[in-house]
Amino acid sequence: MFSRPEDAGFLPVAQLASLVAKLIALGYRCLGPGVEQGAIVMRELDTPDAIPRGLQAEQAPGRYRLTRDPHNRYFAWANGPQAIKPLAFAPTESLWRVERDTAGALRFCAVLPETPLQAIIGVRACDLAALALQDAHFLREGRADAHYAERRERLFLVAVQCAEPAATCLCASTGDGPTPTTGYDIALAELADGFVAVAGSAKGAAVLNDLNLSPATLQQIETAQKQGEDAAAAQTRSLPSRNLRDALMSRLEHPRWDEVATRCLACGNCVAVCPTCFCHAETDEPALDGQSSEHARIWDSCFGEAHGHLHGFNVRPDIRSRYRQWLTHKLATWHDQFGRSGCVGCGRCIAWCPAGIDLTEEVAALTDQCSAS
Amino acid sequence: MHKPIDAGPPHAATVVACTQESPTIFTLQLRLDDEAVRQAYRFAPGQFNMLYLYGVGEVPISVMSDPEERGMIGHTVRALGRVTHGLAALGPGDKVGLRGPFGRGWPLQEMGGCDVVLVTGGLGCAPAVSVIHYVLRRRERFGKLVIIQGVKHAEDLIWREQYDGWARLPNTQVLVAADQGSTSWPWHVGHVTDLLDLAQFNPARAVAMMCGPEGMMRAAAVSLLTRALPETHLFLSMERNMHCAVGRCGHCQFGGAFVCRDGPVFGWSEVRDLLAHRGY
Amino acid sequence: MGGSTVRPRVAVHKFSSCDGCQLAFLNLGESLLDLAQRVELVHFAEAGPLDPDAEVDVAFVEGSVSTPEDLDRIQRIRTHSRLLIPIGACATAGGIQALRNDVDGAQWVAQIYSHPEAVASLAHSTPIAAHVKVDFELWGCPVSGPQILQVVNALLLGVAPHDNVDKVCTECKRRGYPCVMVSRGVPCMGPVTRAGCGALCPGLGRDCYGCYGPAENANTDSLSAQFRGLGLGAAAIEQRFRSINSQAPAFFAAADKARAGRDE
Numbered sequence: 001m002f003s004r005p006e007d008a009g010f011l012p013v014a015q016l017a018s019l020v021a022k023l024i025a026l027g028y029r030c031l032g033p034g035v036e037q038g039a040i041v042m043r044e045l046d047t048p049d050a051i052p053r054g055l056q057a058e059q060a061p062g063r064y065r066l067t068r069d070p071h072n073r074y075f076a077w078a079n080g081p082q083a084i085k086p087l088a089f090a091p092t093e094s095l096w097r098v099e100r101d102t103a104g105a106l107r108f109c110a111v112l113p114e115t116p117l118q119a120i121i122g123v124r125a126c127d128l129a130a131l132a133l134q135d136a137h138f139l140r141e142g143r144a145d146a147h148y149a150e151r152r153e154r155l156f157l158v159a160v161q162c163a164e165p166a167a168t169c170l171c172a173s174t175g176d177g178p179t180p181t182t183g184y185d186i187a188l189a190e191l192a193d194g195f196v197a198v199a200g201s202a203k204g205a206a207v208l209n210d211l212n213l214s215p216a217t218l219q220q221i222e223t224a225q226k227q228g229e230d231a232a233a234a235q236t237r238s239l240p241s242r243n244l245r246d247a248l249m250s251r252l253e254h255p256r257w258d259e260v261a262t263r264c265l266a267c268g269n270c271v272a273v274c275p276t277c278f279c280h281a282e283t284d285e286p287a288l289d290g291q292s293s294e295h296a297r298i299w300d301s302c303f304g305e306a307h308g309h310l311h312g313f314n315v316r317p318d319i320r321s322r323y324r325q326w327l328t329h330k331l332a333t334w335h336d337q338f339g340r341s342g343c344v345g346c347g348r349c350i351a352w353c354p355a356g357i358d359l360t361e362e363v364a365a366l367t368d369q370c371s372a373s
Numbered sequence: 374m375h376k377p378i379d380a381g382p383p384h385a386a387t388v389v390a391c392t393q394e395s396p397t398i399f400t401l402q403l404r405l406d407d408e409a410v411r412q413a414y415r416f417a418p419g420q421f422n423m424l425y426l427y428g429v430g431e432v433p434i435s436v437m438s439d440p441e442e443r444g445m446i447g448h449t450v451r452a453l454g455r456v457t458h459g460l461a462a463l464g465p466g467d468k469v470g471l472r473g474p475f476g477r478g479w480p481l482q483e484m485g486g487c488d489v490v491l492v493t494g495g496l497g498c499a500p501a502v503s504v505i506h507y508v509l510r511r512r513e514r515f516g517k518l519v520i521i522q523g524v525k526h527a528e529d530l531i532w533r534e535q536y537d538g539w540a541r542l543p544n545t546q547v548l549v550a551a552d553q554g555s556t557s558w559p560w561h562v563g564h565v566t567d568l569l570d571l572a573q574f575n576p577a578r579a580v581a582m583m584c585g586p587e588g589m590m591r592a593a594a595v596s597l598l599t600r601a602l603p604e605t606h607l608f609l610s611m612e613r614n615m616h617c618a619v620g621r622c623g624h625c626q627f628g629g630a631f632v633c634r635d636g637p638v639f640g641w642s643e644v645r646d647l648l649a650h651r652g653y
Numbered sequence: 654m655g656g657s658t659v660r661p662r663v664a665v666h667k668f669s670s671c672d673g674c675q676l677a678f679l680n681l682g683e684s685l686l687d688l689a690q691r692v693e694l695v696h697f698a699e700a701g702p703l704d705p706d707a708e709v710d711v712a713f714v715e716g717s718v719s720t721p722e723d724l725d726r727i728q729r730i731r732t733h734s735r736l737l738i739p740i741g742a743c744a745t746a747g748g749i750q751a752l753r754n755d756v757d758g759a760q761w762v763a764q765i766y767s768h769p770e771a772v773a774s775l776a777h778s779t780p781i782a783a784h785v786k787v788d789f790e791l792w793g794c795p796v797s798g799p800q801i802l803q804v805v806n807a808l809l810l811g812v813a814p815h816d817n818v819d820k821v822c823t824e825c826k827r828r829g830y831p832c833v834m835v836s837r838g839v840p841c842m843g844p845v846t847r848a849g850c851g852a853l854c855p856g857l858g859r860d861c862y863g864c865y866g867p868a869e870n871a872n873t874d875s876l877s878a879q880f881r882g883l884g885l886g887a888a889a890i891e892q893r894f895r896s897i898n899s900q901a902p903a904f905f906a907a908a909d910k911a912r913a914g915r916d917e
Contacts, residue, residue: 036830036831037830037831037833037836037837037858038831038833038836038837039831039835039836041829041831062834062835062879063835063838064831064835064836065836080831081831081832082829086829091826091827091828091829092827095380095381095382096381096382096383097382098382098425098427098470100427100428100468104466104467104468105385105468106385106427106468106469106470107385108381108382108383108384108385108470109382110381110382137621138621140620143380143619143620145380145621146380249628249646252650253650262872262874262875263872263875263878264872264875265820265822265844265845265872265875265876266820266870266872267820267822267823267843267844268819268820268822268823268826269822269826269832269835269844272822272823272826272827273826278621278623279622279623279624280616280617280621280622280623281616281622281624282430282431282616282617282622283430283815284428284429284430286427286428286429286806286810288684288687288688288691288802288805288806289687289690289691290428290691290809293427293428295381295382295425295430297616297617297622298827299823299826299827300622300623300624300823301823302623304819304820304823305818305819305869305870306614306818306819307614307624308614308624309454309614309624310612310613310614311451311453311454311457311612312451312453312454315613315614315651315652315653316652318652318870319870319872320652321651321652321653324652325626325652325653329626333626333628333629334629335629336628336629336630337629337631351835352832352835353835354822354832354834354835354841354844354876354879355844355875355876355878355879356879426810426812427810428806428810429807429810429812455807455812455813455815456812458812458813459810459811459812462811
C-alpha cells in the first residue's frame with residue numbers, strides 16, 4: 001500500500017466516522033468490528049461512529065480472549081473468526097428451485113441472491129489474499145459462479161494494516177501480510193493520531209477524494225511502513241516458504257497422521273474459519289405441500305462423514321484420512337489447482353480449533369523440521 | 374469436449390422407459406422435454422449427467438447410450454442411496470431433472486488404429502458401453518475390440534445377451550468372469566485379472582480403458598503394463614462424490630484434480646501415485 | 654408421482670418420556686395444518702386421535718421401554734407398522750431415565766414411594782431399537798420441528814430420510830456463532846454431538862450439552878482431554894457424558910473412561 005506514497009492521504013482519527021458515513025451515504029451496508037460471544041465479529045455498524053476502540057484479541061492454539069489495547073486504537077486486534085468469506089461465499093445459499101404440478105411436471109428456475117451493497121471495514125491482508133483465492137475458484141474463467149459473483153461484485157473492502165499480530169498469525173511466512181498490497185478498495189494504516197489512507201480501486205479513490213484528505217507526510221508513511229515490518233518480525237509462527245507439495249505428498253503414510261487423528265475432533269471448525277476453504281454440499285428442502293423444492297448449497301467440510309461418500313462406500317471413513325485430506329489439500333495439492341498454497345497465514349485454524357491443533361506444528365512434525373526455521 | 378448445460382438449474386426430462394437389469398440395477402431412458410435443449414445435447418462416451426429426483430437431490434450417472442442416438446439418453450443405475458432408490462421407483466412418463474454432460478470422456482478420437490481393450494468391473498461396464506457403440510459404428514478405424522467384464526456373483530452380470538452378441542462379431546473378443554459362479558455360468562470363475570492373460574491384442578498398438586473398483590483397476594493396470602502396453606495408452610474412469618459437477622463443491626477432489634471436471638477419465642500417470650493410498 | 658391422493662397413515666406413540674417430542678409436532682404451527690393435509694394422523698393421543706392398534710405406514714415412537722407393559726406394546730406396534738421411527742433421546746438411547754440403569758432402582762423406589770409394590774418398572778430403561786427393528790432414528794431432546802418435517806417429506810417422496818451425522822459445530826459455524834469453547838473456555842459438547850438442533854445452545858452463548866447424542870466419529874477421548882485442560886475434573890467430565898444420552902455407546906464409553914480416571 002506504500003508503492004505510490006504521493007497518492008497516500010491522511011485520515012485524522014476523528015474522521016474515521018466520516019469514512020463510514022460516506023459509505024453509508026453511498027448506499028453501503030457497513031460492517032465493522034463488534035463483539036459477540038467474546039470474539040470480534042463483523043457486524044453491521046448502526047452509526048458511523050460505532051466502531052469500538054481499544055479492542056484487542058489474545059490468541060493461542062484453541063484459545064481466543066479479548067483484551068484491552070493500552071493505546072486505545074481501533075484496529076489493534078489481529079482478526080476474528082470470520083471476515084469476508086461468509087459475505088461472498090454464503091454459508092447457505094439457494095441455487096435454484098423447482099415447482100411440481102399435480103401431474104408431476106417439473107419447472108426449474110434459478111434463484112439469485114438479493115444482496116445489498118456491503119462495505120467491510122477492517123479486513124486484513126490475509127483476508128484479501130484469501131479472497132483472491134476464492135475469486136480464482138468461484139470466478140474461474142468461463143465458469144463463474146453466479147451467486148458468488150453477485151455477492152462479490154457488491155463488496156467494498158476497507159483493509160487495515162496489521163500492527164499487532166496475534167501469536168497464531170503467520171502471514172509473513174506465507175507472503176500475504178501484514179501490510180495489504182492488493183485487492184482492497186481502500187487500505188488504512190493506523191497511527192497514533194489517524195490513518196495513512198490509500199485507494200486501491202477507482203471506487204476507493206472516489207470515496208477518498210470526497211473526504212478531501214490532506215496528503216500523508218513522508219514521516220507518517222515511513223512510520224506506517226516500519227510498523228508493518230515490525231509486525232512481520234513479531235510473528236512467532238511460520239510455515240516453510242517453499243512449496244510443500246512434494247514434501248507432504250511423499251509422506252502420506254507418516255505415523256504423524258495417526259497421532260494427529262487422536263487429537264482431531266473432526267468437527268470442521270478449522271474449515272469453517274479458514275478463509276480459503278470452499279467445499280460445500282448441495283441439499284434439497286422440499287415444501288411440505290409437495291409442490292416445490294428449494295435446492296441450496298451449504299458450507300461443508302472434508303471432516304464430515306458425507307464428504308467422502310461414494311455409491312455404497314466411504315473413501316475417508318476415519319479421522320486420519322480426513323485430517324490428511326484437509327492438510328494436504330491446503331498445503332500441497334492446492335498448488336496444482338491455484339499455483340500457490342491455500343494457506344494465507346491468518347492462523348484462524350490454530351486459534352479456533354477446540355483441540356488446539358496447530359498446522360505449523362503438524363507440518364514440522366510431518367516434514368521432520370522445526371517450524372521456526 | 375462438448376459444452377455442458379452448466380451448474381443448474383437442471384432441465385426437465387421425461388422417463389421414456391425403465392428396464393430392470395438385475396434386482397438392484399435398472400436402466401432409465403430419458404428424453405429432455407425442451408426441444409432446443411434436446412437438439413443441443415451431445416455427449417462423449419465416458420461423460421456423465423446429474424440426474425435430479427424431485428425434492429431429494431442429484432446423483433452423477435454416466436451416460437450409457439449410443440452417442441449417435443439423439444433424443445434418448447440412457448443411464449444404468451444401481452439402487453443404493455436415497456436418490457437412486459427413488460429413481461428406481463420411477464416409471465414411464467415420470468419427470469426428473471437432468472443437467473450435463475460433464476467431465477472428460479475417453480480419448481477415443483486420438484486412439485484410431487489401436488486395439489481397444491475395455492476392462493470393467495461391476496457397474497463399471499456402464500460408462501464403457503458407449504465406447505463399444507462408438508467403436509462398432511467406426512469399426513474400420515480401430516483394431517481388435519476386447520471386452521472384459523468382471524462381477525462378484527454370477528447373478529450380478531447384466532446385459533448377458535449383449536455380451537453374447539458382441540462375442541459373435543468379427544475381430545471382437547468378450548471375456549467375462551465372476552468371483553462366484555453358478556451352475557449355469559458359462560464364463561470364467563475368478564478375477565477379471567485372470568482374463569487379461571487370455572485377451573488377444575497387440576500391446577504395442579492398444580489402448581486400454583478401465584472402470585470399476587479401484588483395487589481391480591490397479592491390478593489390471595499392473596498386468597497390462599507388464600504386457601508392455603504403453604503407460605500413455607492406459608485410461609481409467611474414477612468415481613468420487615460429486616455434488617456440483619462443475620469443479621466447485623470440492624467433494625470429488627482426488628489430489629489436485631476435481632474428478633467431475635478434470636475426469637472422470639484420467640490417464641494412468643495422473644492417478645497412479647494416489648491410487649496406492651487409501652483415503653484419497 | 655405428484656398426483657398421489659392416498660395419504661400415508663401415521664401414528665405417534667408415547668412410551669416413557671416427557672411428551673416433549675410430541676410437542677415438536679404440535680409446535681409446527683402452520684406446517685401442522687399442511688401435515689394434516691398430506692398424512693392421515695390415525696393415532697396421536699396428545700393431539701386427539703386414538704387408535705393405538707391401527708395399521709399404519711409410519712409409527713413415530715417417543716419414549717423408552719421401561720415397564721413390563723412397554724415390552725409387549727412395542728411388539729404390537731411393530732407388527733402394525735410398515736415403518737417404525739423412534740424419535741428423541743428416550744426412544745433412541747433410553748433417555749435421562751436410563752441413568753437408573755447404573756443404580757439399584759428397586760432400592761430408590763422403596764425409599765421414595767409409600768407403596769413401592771404399585772410401581773411396575775423394569776430394571777433398565779432401554780431404547781426402542783433394543784427390542785424391535787427400527788427403520789430410522791431421530792435423535793434429539795427434544796427433536797426439532799424441521800427434523801420431523803424432513804422425515805415426513807422423505808416419507809411422502811418415498812425415499813429414506815437424510816441421516817445427518819455431522820457435528821453440532823457444522824451448524825454452529827454456518828450460523829456464524831463464534832466457538833464458545835475457544836472464546837470463553839466453556840466445555841462444549843458440540844464437537845462430539847450430532848447436528849439437528851441448529852446449534853441452539855451455542856447460539857445463546859452457552860455450551861452444547863449433547864442432547865442430540867453422539868455424532869459420527871465422535872472423538873470423545875480428545876474432547877475429554879480438552880475438558881481437563883479447561884479445568885474439569887473427572888467427575889464433571891463423567892457427568893457431561895452421562896446425561897440425556899448416557900446409554901448411547903460412544904457417550905457411555907466416554908463416561909466410563911472418565912469414571913476410571915476418577916477412581917484412580
